[in-house]
Amino acid sequence: MSETNAAAEVAAPHRYTAALAADIEARWQDFWDANGTYEAPNPSGDLAGDAGTVARPKKFVMDMFPYPSGAGLHVGHPLGYIATDVYARYHRMTGHNVLHTLGFDAFGLPAEQYAVQTGTHPRVSTEANIDNMRRQLRRLGLGHDQRRSFATIEPEYYKWTQWIFVQIFNSWYDPEAKKARPIDTLAEQFASGERATPDGRPWGELTDVERADVLGEYRLAYASDAPVNWCPGLGTVLANEEVTADGRSERGNFPVFKAKLRQWNMRITAYADRLLEDLEALDWPEAIKLQQRNWIGRSEGARVDFPVAGHPDAKITVFTTRQDTLFGATYMVLAPEHDLVDAIVPAAWPEGTHEVWTGGHATPAQAVDAYRKQAAAKSDVERQAEVKEKTGVFTGAYAVNPVSGERVPVFIADYVLMGYGTGAIMAVPAHDSRDFAFARAFELPMRCVVQPSDDRGTDPSTWDDAFASYDATIVNSAGEGVTLDGLGVVEAKARITEWLEARSIGEGTVNYRLRDWLFSRQRYWGEPFPIVYDEDGVAHALPESMLPLELPEVEDYSPRTFDPEDADTSPETPLSRNEEWVNVVLDLGDGRGPRPYRRETNTMPNWAGSCWYELRYLDPHNTERLVDPDIERYWMGPRDGQPTGGVDLYVGGAEHAVLHLLYARFWSKVLYDLGHISSAEPFHKLYNQGMIQAYVYRDKRGIAVPAAEVEERDGAYYYQGEKVSRLLGKMGKSLKNAVTPDEICAEYGADTLRLYEMAMGPLDVSRPWDTRAVVGQYRLLQRLWRNVVDEGTGEVTVVDTEPDEATLRALHKAIDGVRQDMEGLRFNTAIAKITELNNHVTKVREVPRSVAEGLVLLISPLAPHIAEELWRRLGHSTSVVHEPFPVADPAYVVDETVTCVVQVKGKVKARLEVAPSVSDEELEALALGDPAVVAALNGAGIRKVIVRAPKLVNIVPA
Numbered sequence: 005m006s007e008t009n010a011a012a013e014v015a016a017p018h019r020y021t022a023a024l025a026a027d028i029e030a031r032w033q034d035f036w037d038a039n040g041t042y043e044a045p046n047p048s049g050d051l052a053g054d055a056g057t058v059a060r061p062k063k064f065v066m067d068m069f070p071y072p073s074g075a076g077l078h079v080g081h082p083l084g085y086i087a088t089d090v091y092a093r094y095h096r097m098t099g100h101n102v103l104h105t106l107g108f109d110a111f112g113l114p115a116e117q118y119a120v121q122t123g124t125h126p127r128v129s130t131e132a133n134i135d136n137m138r139r140q141l142r143r144l145g146l147g148h149d150q151r152r153s154f155a156t157i158e159p160e161y162y163k164w165t166q167w168i169f170v171q172i173f174n175s176w177y178d179p180e181a182k183k184a185r186p187i188d189t190l191a192e193q194f195a196s197g198e199r200a201t202p203d204g205r206p207w208g209e210l211t212d213v214e215r216a217d218v219l220g221e222y223r224l225a226y227a228s229d230a231p232v233n234w235c236p237g238l239g240t241v242l243a244n245e246e247v248t249a250d251g252r253s254e255r256g257n258f259p260v261f262k263a264k265l266r267q268w269n270m271r272i273t274a275y276a277d278r279l280l281e282d283l284e285a286l287d288w289p290e291a292i293k294l295q296q297r298n299w300i301g302r303s304e305g306a307r308v309d310f311p312v313a314g315h316p317d318a319k320i321t322v323f324t325t326r327q328d329t330l331f332g333a334t335y336m337v338l339a340p341e342h343d344l345v346d347a348i349v350p351a352a353w354p355e356g357t358h359e360v361w362t363g364g365h366a367t368p369a370q371a372v373d374a375y376r377k378q379a380a381a382k383s384d385v386e387r388q389a390e391v392k393e394k395t396g397v398f399t400g401a402y403a404v405n406p407v408s409g410e411r412v413p414v415f416i417a418d419y420v421l422m423g424y425g426t427g428a429i430m431a432v433p434a435h436d437s438r439d440f441a442f443a444r445a446f447e448l449p450m451r452c453v454v455q456p457s458d459d460r461g462t463d464p465s466t467w468d469d470a471f472a473s474y475d476a477t478i479v480n481s482a483g484e485g486v487t488l489d490g491l492g493v494v495e496a497k498a499r500i501t502e503w504l505e506a507r508s509i510g511e512g513t514v515n516y517r518l519r520d521w522l523f524s525r526q527r528y529w530g531e532p533f534p535i536v537y538d539e540d541g542v543a544h545a546l547p548e549s550m551l552p553l554e555l556p557e558v559e560d561y562s563p564r565t566f567d568p569e570d571a572d573t574s575p576e577t578p579l580s581r582n583e584e585w586v587n588v589v590l591d592l593g594d595g596r597g598p599r600p601y602r603r604e605t606n607t608m609p610n611w612a613g614s615c616w617y618e619l620r621y622l623d624p625h626n627t628e629r630l631v632d633p634d635i636e637r638y639w640m641g642p643r644d645g646q647p648t649g650g651v652d653l654y655v656g657g658a659e660h661a662v663l664h665l666l667y668a669r670f671w672s673k674v675l676y677d678l679g680h681i682s683s684a685e686p687f688h689k690l691y692n693q694g695m696i697q698a699y700v701y702r703d704k705r706g707i708a709v710p711a712a713e714v715e716e717r718d719g720a721y722y723y724q725g726e727k728v729s730r731l732l733g734k735m736g737k738s739l740k741n742a743v744t745p746d747e748i749c750a751e752y753g754a755d756t757l758r759l760y761e762m763a764m765g766p767l768d769v770s771r772p773w774d775t776r777a778v779v780g781q782y783r784l785l786q787r788l789w790r791n792v793v794d795e796g797t798g799e800v801t802v803v804d805t806e807p808d809e810a811t812l813r814a815l816h817k818a819i820d821g822v823r824q825d826m827e828g829l830r831f832n833t834a835i836a837k838i839t840e841l842n843n844h845v846t847k848v849r850e851v852p853r854s855v856a857e858g859l860v861l862l863i864s865p866l867a868p869h870i871a872e873e874l875w876r877r878l879g880h881s882t883s884v885v886h887e888p889f890p891v892a893d894p895a896y897v898v899d900e901t902v903t904c905v906v907q908v909k910g911k912v913k914a915r916l917e918v919a920p921s922v923s924d925e926e927l928e929a930l931a932l933g934d935p936a937v938v939a940a941l942n943g944a945g946i947r948k949v950i951v952r953a954p955k956l957v958n959i960v961p962a
């Protein structure tokens with residue numbers, strides 16, 4: 005402590021200092037815990053409570069829950085948590101039953117990687133991290149209902165994650181009902197003959213294995229052999245959403261390869277249309293909705309069959325969004341992995357094959373083989389990149405354009421992806437840029453079938469690029485039985501689709517970019533699948549009585565050591581090493597009695613636990629059900645303005661746009677369809693907070709140096725005497741610029757930190773952290789304190805008098821403004837208004853009690869500890885948390901009045917006090933009604949009234 009500080013403390017022992025703040029904050033945090041201040045009652049069950057509170061309108065305010073990292077929190081993390089806390093507190097004070105809590109998303113790779121390095125069980129390190137985070141969060145004074153907090157790694161929680169998996173496994177999507185239904189209903193359809201089996205045999209004649217295979221084609225959770233993203237570096241497969249644009253793992257930046265592996269998938273594609281449609285009713289940022297729409301990527305087009313010349317049984321089915329350009333299809337491309345390729349490749353190059361088509365290979369088979377190897381090394385993203393150099397090779401086969409009858413060569417090329425559409429395209433080089441580039445490189449013919457709207461003419465060989473437009477007319481498209489010439493694109497698409505359908509060689513279809521969700525990971529630290537395989541390899545779900553299936557102990561958590569760069573390695577799961585756990589004899593209660601089974605040894609991806617956690621907050625201790633239906637309906641059910649139901653405010657980062665937010669919506673819809681919940685959407689209102697950024701200082705070698713030790717001199721920055729560069733970046737341990745909330749709380753108190761974070765700028769905008777600026781909010785709290793408490797004696801100084809007019813106006817304007825800002829999550833402007841009021845009060849010699857109390861109530865959602873303390877000192881015995889938020893008196897909310905002069909025949913007859921915003925009409929009416937003016941006119945008529953609102957009215961009598 006400096007000498008001046010020490011002197012000040014002697015003179016002002018009751019000043020609001022960091023030490024006093026620490027004392028106040030610890031005391032009130034204990035009080036809140038002891039009194040269950042933030043406990044929100046449920047309408048029934050073990051958390052049932054005060055009926056009056058339950059009868060209030062509900063508000064469910066939620067954060068995206070954190071992963072408990074070993075590094076703990078830095079000041080960037082709680083930005084959203086503080087914002088939701090302020091919002092929740094405001095709503096508690098405006099008559100709502102507010103559910104606000106925070107759990108931990110605690111399965112995941114970092115704890116497992118740490119375990120591999122140190123041998124510490126992931127549970128041990130994860131629990132220690134959770135304890136540390138809980139301590140850090142508690143220090144911030146967040147008003148969480150602690151009874152509802154949990155971590156996804158608790159067996160009591162993941163029992164229900166597994167249970168949901170079983171529900172998904174045991175259901176199928178009925179396209180007629182447009183919803184998920186129990187798989188038994190499908191089996192009944194097969195059994196009754198209402199639905200034909202794939203090979204037409206009666207259901208009763210199928211073996212158990214055959215039936216299981218048939219149903220597996222429909223289940224919403226299913227295992228399949230498919231090309232997946234295999235990441236040897238992480239020893240696991242990854243979902244598309246977890247692979248970066250450069251084809252590497254989002255986590256760890258390892259190369260990702262395509263490999264065919266048997267994996268569990270979730271049939272999210274069945275919900276593509278509903279996931280799109282229901283976006284409309286959600287109160288979400290447009291940018292996130294757009295990302296989801298693009299990710300789902302709905303395209304309307306057609307499938308068209310092209311016969312293969314010389315192979316009467318083979319046909320190539322393409323997906324196109326531009327069937328109107330069918331006459332312009334001059335070649336075809338199959339994805340290199342396409343199943344048909346091997347069947348159509350001839351033994352030798354056909355007569356007259358163009359040299360550039362062969363890639364210099366002696367036979368088509370050699371060319372195809374070499375090209376496939378080359379393509380396998382690239383990721384889908386690389387393959388789709390807008391590179392000018394298009395590569396590919398001729399298969400030696402020809403197909404027939406069904407509308408023109410023309411023979412068109414069939415190529416393989418990596419710009420056609422196996423995982424999209426049918427993995428085959430008709431190429432229309434005149435009207436598609438990729439096809440244009442390819443046709444140029446391979447000297448393929450082009451035909452213009454869409455009239456260019458510019459002056460390039462209709463000979464594509466003279467063009468620089470394809471002419472791609474939807475707003476144009478079709479030309480050169482007349483064939484047998486159908487002509488498209490003169491039609492617009494939309495009509496042409498309809499006409500040709502009809503023609504194709506009439507001949508059964510094509511049909512209109514909708515295609516989605518969205519793929520099914522790859523749901524298994526070859527890792528240890530995740531939920532075990534509640535699945536066992538019988539001796540025939542048929543998968544069975546465990547009955548509910550066997551859940552939770554707890555994660556077993558293993559000797560070694562690490563994935564088998566792989567060469568991270570080698571695509572030919574294959575995964576080995578840690579769980580598979582525990583033979584005793586894997587091989588079991590169970591009676592599944594299905595009438596088959598005890599039998600030997602093998603357990604599934606993959607684990608669920610770390611997204612699973614966050615797909616439904618909002619539901620568990622509602623009824624966290626329920627051992628009988630996922631959530632009690634009455635409790636679920638109370639907090640989540642649809643209501644006016646929220647037709648699909650859901651959480652009232654969900655705050656988190658925009659990076660979850662297509663991962664967590666899409667997966668959680670999908671699980672909600674399945675649970676909704678199966679009748680387990682009443683809300684078809686998990687999150688009604690979504691808000692993305694900005695990021696707290698921090699300066700990163702780097703030395704000459706580009707290495708980050710500790711930001712706290714950098715000195716500024718004359719606008720330049722120095723670390724240990726050496727000049728360093730400064731750039732705004734992320735905050736974090738690795739950039740050596742992390743500031744922890746613990747440091748700021750120690751230096752100023754949690755209330756100051758909360759105010760500073762909320763005052764930094766609009767919540768959705770990223771902002772740079774500046775430790776030196778924090779003191780500004782500290783001073784605000786010191787002035788607030790002084791407005792109520794004598795720093796010397798500690799006595800409360802407020803007086804029981806009525807405030808003057810100016811103070812009343814300042815108070816009610818602040819109340820009015822703060823209310824609006826709180827509703828709109830504009831906490832920065834709310835703080836500005838409170839500061840203005842506080843400054844006004846500072847100038848008042850004796851502060852009236854009503855004004856001091858108003859100020860305390862206004863600031864209490866933002867700075868709850870000091871507010872509780874002052875409220876108590878002002879003589880109240882109850883917590884400020886449940887006090888009603890002040891309501892503005894409209895009479896004082898209008899701005900100060902201005903004086904309007906009213907003249908009759910040029911002479912001043914009256915002065916009116918009016919609002920500055922008064923309209924001409926209002927002012928004229930007021931002036932003409934004024935008694936002095938009426939007297940001056942003395943019954944004379946009026947010739948003219950000149951109004952210059954708000955200052956002047958001039959009346960000219962007749």
Ligand code: ANZ
Pocket residue numbers: 303323324325326327329419420421422423424425426427428429430431432435436472515
């Ligand atoms: C002929 C055509 C003519 C096409 C034209 C476009 C323009 P979206 O809108 O994204 O759905 N395509 C189809 N399957 C493909 C695959 N597996 N890999 C790469 N490209 C594929 O795109 C649909 C269009 O992308 C389809 O329509 C097809 O090219 C191509 F003037 O067919 B089009």
